[in-house]
Amino acid sequence: MPWPRRRKDYGRVLPSHQWQGISRTRRAWNALKWWLGAALIGALVWFYLGDVSRIGPAEMPPGPSERIDAQFTRCGAGRAENCVVDGDTIKLGARTVRVIGIDAPEIHPARCPEEQAKGDAAVVHLLGLVNAGPFTLAGPYPPVHDQFGRELRHLLRARPDGSVQSMADDMVAAGLARPYLNGSRNPWCYAQ
Template sequence: MRRPSPLDRLLKLLMGASLALGIGVPALSFANGTLTPHEGCAVILAVDGDTVRLLCPAEGFVAARLIGFDTPEVFSPACPGELARGLAATAWLTLALWRAGHIAEAGEERDRYGRRLVRLRLDGRDVAGPMIALGLARPYAGGRRQGWCT
């Protein structure tokens, strides 16, 4: 049997940490009341760097695509580097959600996959700006996306 490479071990560690942070932290925050509903919905989970799950009283669980930026793919990456970057973006968003004192989402339009298109604000600041500044995301306003593999 082939021994895992250092990159394989790192990716496995990042995937585990991202999953733990992505599910555990928001669930605990929702349960203790720090993730509170805004305009009827509560952000309860970062699915990846630019997709969240909302819990809306009238609709139940709703997938929402965050607008204004694009992050690397986690579920269908084109290369290991894209996966690693996508996991980093997911982890950052998860921690930012947990740290935020006020979470606001707005938007009712839907994309071609049926996800709600929302602009996410944490403590009054659009989440797109810091993610782009940190290199975890690129500006995106629709249309064809660039790849993340170099």
């Protein structure tokens, strides 16, 4: 038998993948990517237009809370019963309480003179807030602790009109703290 004869479709170029049909995986991804895009756009709109300016709760949360009616000082070398450690932390006896939702400049050790100045101003402001009258420690029960063993709590004060003053919101409004909900923190010192 001589060499096999060539068929008439010999040398024909096969169509590209698009013309052969799309796989199930590709079809699923094409449908899914539009939903993912819509969800991302929705999340961005909510983030920029939503009410993210309020950190503390709008009303006193239900559940156990603790009323604090004490005078506070600035924590230092001596032993203070009730004192302000920095712009987002207070001490109540042996307990250390971190204010939920904010990050204030560090003062020990500060990374630069600007951070030290902002941290000192934050301590003075928080000291004024906690000494303005009785306030409430509210938050999850049993208390949740951060990686440093501090209780995480809201510092709230009921106003005469029934609304709630959040000390975290006041610190952010004064420019002495930033909203913070965990994760990496932005530095207070900037290279010049």
